[in-house]
Amino acid sequence: MKVFNQIGILLGVWAAGELVSQFIKNIISIPGSILGMIILFLLLQFKVISEEKIKDVADFLLGNMGIFFIPAGVSLIQSLGLIKENAILLLSCIILINIAVMIGCGKSVDFMIKLKEKKETKSKQEIA
Structure with a gap:
């Protein structure tokens, strides 16, 4: 019975996402499954x-x-x-997107490390 309740909750959240998607389809087109995941997250x-x-x-x-x-x-x-007709274009996109993701992740990690270091030095200065 517990599993059926859990499935019911997930299906209810998915249905709510689909319902919201139908109401806002004239404003913005977002799939109901994505809205359901956002609702579940919230x-x-x-x-x-x-x-x-x-x-x-x-x-x-x-x-x-x-x-x-x-x-x-x-x-x-x-x-x-x-896919064969557009192989060069697809490979170019995959390579460029991977490079962009690596650069973005690296910059984000650098930013977070610097932020953490500032926080640690600030807390050390407050203690002293």
Whole structure:
């Protein structure tokens, strides 16, 4: 029974995301599943729903996430001709995006390290 309650909570949050998506589709197009994840995040963050109320089903879904990528893989196989035609463009995009992500992550880590060092020196100065 516990598992059914957890599935019900997750499906209810997903349905709420779909409902919100239908109401705002004329303003901005955001998929209901994405809005559902945002709603779930907010509910967990503000402790409206405790993590224990969805833990078992969430762990199962995360543990078997690979199954959800099978349809996308099949679609890629069906589009091999299109991929071959645009291989250079796709590889260029992948390489450039990876470089941008590495630079962005590095800069973010540098920023956070400097911020932490400033905080530590400030706390040391207050103690002294």
